[in-house]
Amino acid sequence: MARSGERAAPGAIDLAALAAAVRRAEDENAEGHPAQARRLLRPVLAALPEAADDPAVVRVRAWALIEMVRSESEVRGGAERALAELDRLADEQRPGAGWPGLVPAVLGLRGLLALRAGRLEEALRWLDRAVARIADAEPLDACRMLLNRGVVHGELRHLPQARADYGECARRAAGAGFARLAFKAEHNLGHLEYYAGRLPQALARMEAATEMLPGRRPIALLDRAQVLLEAGLVGVADRTLAEAAALFSAQRLPHDVGECELGRAECAMLRGDPGAARLHAAAARRLFRRRGDEAWVLRATQLELQADAAVLARQPAGDAHRRWTTLAARAARLEEQCRAAGRPLWVTAARCVRIEADLARGAIADPYAALLELGPIPRGASIGGRLAARRVRVLLQLAAGRRAAALAELRAGQNELRVHRARFGSLDLRTAGAIHGAALADLDAQLAIATGRPAAVLDAAERVRAAIGGSPRLAPHLDPVASELLARLRYLVVERLGTLGGVPAGGPSGDRIVAEIDRLKREILARSWNENGREGDDRAGGAAEVRRALGRRPDEVVLDLVEHRGELVAVRMDGSGARLAPLGSSAPVREAVRRAHADLEVLANPLVPADLRAVARTSLARVLGLLGTRFADVLPDDERTLVVVAGGWLGIAPWALLPGRAGRPTVVAPSVRHWLxxxxxxxxxxxxxxxxxxxxxxxxxxxxxxxxxxxxxxxxxxxxxxxxxxxxxxxxxxxxxxxxxxxxxxxxxxxxxxxxxxxxxxxxxxxxxxxxxxxxxxxxxxxxxxxxxxxxxxxxxxxxxxxxxxxxxxxxxxxxxxxxxxxxxxxxxxxxxxxxxxxxxxxxxxxxxxxxxxxxxxxxxxxxxxx
Incomplete structure (x- = not known):
């Protein structure tokens, strides 16, 4: 890259050596090592006078200042002195003389700083001005300004414009041999697929980009984690974010560490741990505030408020009214700040917290007016954001006495989740995506149980099963890499370990084999994430259909079991009708099922001594008796076939072994729809x-x-x-x-x-x-x-x-x-x-x-x- 002349400056200045140091600093900044870049740049700037007549000296100093601004802004969050000098150099440059690339470079730099601070509209203005002078820009700066403007357009959901900028950046970078920038542009094109809701394509494109520039790059990990989080792979996303945060921290990039903390806060919220979410969000807020990234402070504060609301809703304290009032006031302030920052998605999120707090403290006089104020769900919202807004809309409709409209909103949200998950070919992703619908599912069950109507409870349970179930994937395209990975996995499991899935006999070699098996499993699943899905017949079953089917199958009884907030509820349907039966706390039932499994394992082991087998046999009889007593009221006492509709731990309860079921046929169905x-x-x-x-x-x-x-x-x-x-x-x-x-x-x-x-x-x-x-x-x-x-x-x-x-x-x-x-x-x-x-x-x-x-x-x- 021809940033400077190669001749030496007068006196002791070796301009070529200083230019080489700046070039190394430029590489360090590009690799995400701003502290190393700063160490290289300090002696350069000390050696070069602020005022010089030699254009070559001015050019190298300006170049060094640009890179110093990049490094200082990442490490400390401010570089005003260097920016002021760059502005002076640009202003003093005579038309047609000096370095033509200086002005577009400074404009692009200011756009980058505004982007990193979260000031998107300002960033776009600077970058538009920079791109307007792209003909004067150095090839590297031209690629940078296109890349950064693409990021801004992506954040603003201007997807066609972002795609055009990334495409042009990729073309120029490939032609100039800028491998890192070509990688970033291709990777960011994958990120646009994420914004468009095409998650398998996003993962596939990001993976293809990594092959251009191998290595564990923290920014790629951060972006990939965002896609995985949207897909519902909370554990994988959280581990990926933790890895990225460690790499960013080692590189002294506090802003990026803060973004990782925000992602981990979202992971914690999804896995039902608002306390941990608040800690991560608060850590992010402190990092952003120290850097002066005020827009990002708003985002972190928003997640803190969401976590506070979740804690209050779960464990209302004695002074709950006061705490909800305080939360509502904080959310209202945040809502205005987000509006001023031009962040509509954040405005909606803050408004949802405020409305939920006002509902909890009884401060909404006109719920329907509040619903109109909430407005439609903004375009570009994540699936989690859309479903959270749906939930608030349901609560407002209920508060307004519009139950039918509330149920319509609820079903619309469940349909959004169904469509979202149908995009995935991977079973791993389709099942993981169900986590986004947990809050709506809980609300659906709550409303149904409150009616006391068996049909309402069964229908609600089936809606949830349909939303978290889905159709099988299309037969996947032949993937020779996945086939090779599976073959390698089979070999390790059987030939090297000697026992299916067993643990080797210890030692370093055995540990390496186990680690390789785990790695292969992760890689095989990760490759499946790139597969596209399809919509299929995943309609929910319903009580009306069950009644008609039982009319044709009078020798069967359907027992639909629902666990809700630690309580079990059963819907029993047969030819004579339906009834709803509360069955009490689920905890002792869950423990009895666990105990039954443990006893069955002992009885199946021929090496267990007779006296211990006798103990297990007695224990099993006791726990089966407990289970039989708990369900006695809903189990048929005749020869009809019992169809238990249950999932999870209830689905693997020993139903056929319960007292009263001996010699009587029993089937466990995953859903009413499957049975129908x-x-x-x-x-x-x-x-x-x-x-x-x-x-x-x-x-x-x-x-x-x-x-x-x-x-x-x-x-x-x-x-x-x-x-x-x-x-x-x-x-x-x-x-x-x-x-x-x-x-x-x-x-x-x-x-x-x-x-x-x-x-x-x-x-x-x-x-x-x-x-x-x-x-x-x-x-x-x-x-x-x-x-x-x-x-x-x-x-x-x-x-x-x-x-x-x-x-x-x-x-x-x-x-x-x-x-x-x-x-x-x-x-x-x-x-x-x-x-x-x-x-x-x-x-x-x-x-x-x-x-x-x-x-x-x-x-x-x-x-x-x-x-």
Missing amino acids: SHAGTAPAVPRRVTAVAGPGLALAEREAHEVAGLWPGGTAVVGPEATAARTADLLASPGIVHLAAHGRHEAENPLFSSVRLADGPLFAHELDAAGRPPHLVLLSACEVGRSTVRAGGEALGLASVLLRAGVACVVAAIAPLPDEVALGVMTRTHELLRAGVPVAAALVAATTEREDVTGDPVPLTAFGAPV
């Missing part, structure tokens, strides 16, 4: 029956052959033919699939729950694709019926993923299943299925026969719908 869509849909003769045997189980191949032999044309897939790919294909094809294999539920990473096959584990992550799945899958494997509940309410595990993919019914174990038990119960179940017995009845008959012989319960459950 799939109940009774099995063909009289399955198109195909395939039994697959995985390695490491002495009886697995025998089980596969016996099951296949029970069906005309049945096929056993055993030995080296039983690969993950072959099994995945079977699980996306019509018929019945039986799988006898080692199974493992990964509680920490449920999408990597798996069954072990000839070439390694087949992961739940690989199974969520649209196709023509089997109507029935029987998993003769340990614990793969379990699931992990993500923030937002979505349950994930191998069985739940298969149900999401369209399998009508999955038979799976909620606890370890001994091999000989699996062989006997599963073959007997298939005998009964072959004879035309429905799956729930066949399973309960087979398990009851086994329990009568051994005295121990069989923890198999039919998930989905009776088929």
Whole structure:
């Protein structure tokens, strides 16, 4: 870059050496190392006189001042003296003489400073003036001013203008060999996809940009975390922000550390920890205030107020009225400050806090007028911001006595969430996105329960399930990199560890393997985030449809369970009608379910001594009795099939083992919609029956052959033919699939729950694709019926993923299943299925026969719908 002449100045000044030092400082600033840049620039400025006749000296000094302003503004937040000298140099420069690039460089620099301070309109004015003189600018400065103006346009949601500036910057930077600026422009084009709501495209474009300039760049981490937060991956976003903050701090970039703190405050709010959110927001506010970034102080204050409101709403103190009054006044002041700063999204957020505070203290005389004042939800708001505004609109409609309008607002918000999540092809993102709807879901349930009407509660529960559920992804495009990563993961899990998902025998080598397995899982999921989604048939089921369906299926009872604010509520529907039953606190029920699982694990372990098994058997009988007593009022006491509609920990409760359910068919459905869509849909003769045997189980191949032999044309897939790919294909094809294999539920990473096959584990992550799945899958494997509940309410595990993919019914174990038990119960179940017995009845008959012989319960459950 030709910033200066190369000749030496008079006397002791070595102008070439000083220019080289400025160039190194320029590189340090570009890499985000302002403190190092400042150390390089101080001796340069000390060596060069403020007043000089030699244009070459003036040029190098001006160049050094520009870079000093950049570094000082990042480290300390102010560089007025250097700016004043630059203005003087620009003013003194005669037309047609000196350095033509000085004026556009100074204009662009002032635009950058205004941008970093959050003064967007001012920044745009400076940068427009700079770009108007782009013909005089140095190539590097031309790229910088285009890049920075693109950022301003993006923040103002002028997306076409931002795209044009980034595109021109990328073109110029590539032509001039400015790799860092080309990377930034391409990365920022990905950020525009985020602003446009196209999150998979944003992640894909950002990832492609990182390949241009490899390395962990904190600004790229910060931007990526914003996309992940919008997608609902709160944990990943928070860890990414913490990493970025550490890098920014090491580089002495306090403004960027503050932005990371703001992001972490949002993460804390989403995970339900307003106390932590307030700490992060306050830390950001202090950083911004020390730098004089007053616009950013407003944003941090806004998050502090939101956290304060959440704390007050959750734990109202004795002086709640006074505290709400104080909060309302603070929010009103902030609202005016945000309006003056030209930040409409922040205005709406502050207004929402003020209105919520006024509602809480009874200070809104005309709620409908307040609703009109709130106005429409601004364009460009995040999904979290839109749903927060929807929630306030619901509260105002209710306060105005307009219940129907309130419910319409609530459903509009849930539909926004559905559309938002439908954009994702990745199951990881679709389930994570549910967290944004948690507050609306809570309000929906509260309003429904308050009516005392069973239909209202069931309908509300189904709306939530539809909003957090969604359709399976399209079959993903072939990704050779992901395939290679999965192959590597299978190799490490099986060949190197020797046991499915197990922990190696310790030592540095074993630790490295575990770390590599974790890294591969993260990378595989991250690649899936780039997949686009689709809208599908994710309509909510409703009480009216249930009544009609029960008229056609009088031998079934639907029991819909809802947990709301620590209380359980049940809706019981059968041919005679519906009723709502409060069931009390959920905490003891949750503990009983946990205890039952622990006892079932002990009973399944043949190495446990007889006396300890007896203790576990007694304990299990006790907790099953407690559960039976708690639900006795809503469980049918006849031979009808019980369809329990529940998710999360309620979905893996041992329903079929409860007293009064012995010998009676039970099915656990993830939603009423699943039951309505799939109940009774099995063909009289399955198109195909395939039994697959995985390695490491002495009886697995025998089980596969016996099951296949029970069906005309049945096929056993055993030995080296039983690969993950072959099994995945079977699980996306019509018929019945039986799988006898080692199974493992990964509680920490449920999408990597798996069954072990000839070439390694087949992961739940690989199974969520649209196709023509089997109507029935029987998993003769340990614990793969379990699931992990993500923030937002979505349950994930191998069985739940298969149900999401369209399998009508999955038979799976909620606890370890001994091999000989699996062989006997599963073959007997298939005998009964072959004879035309429905799956729930066949399973309960087979398990009851086994329990009568051994005295121990069989923890198999039919998930989905009776088929």
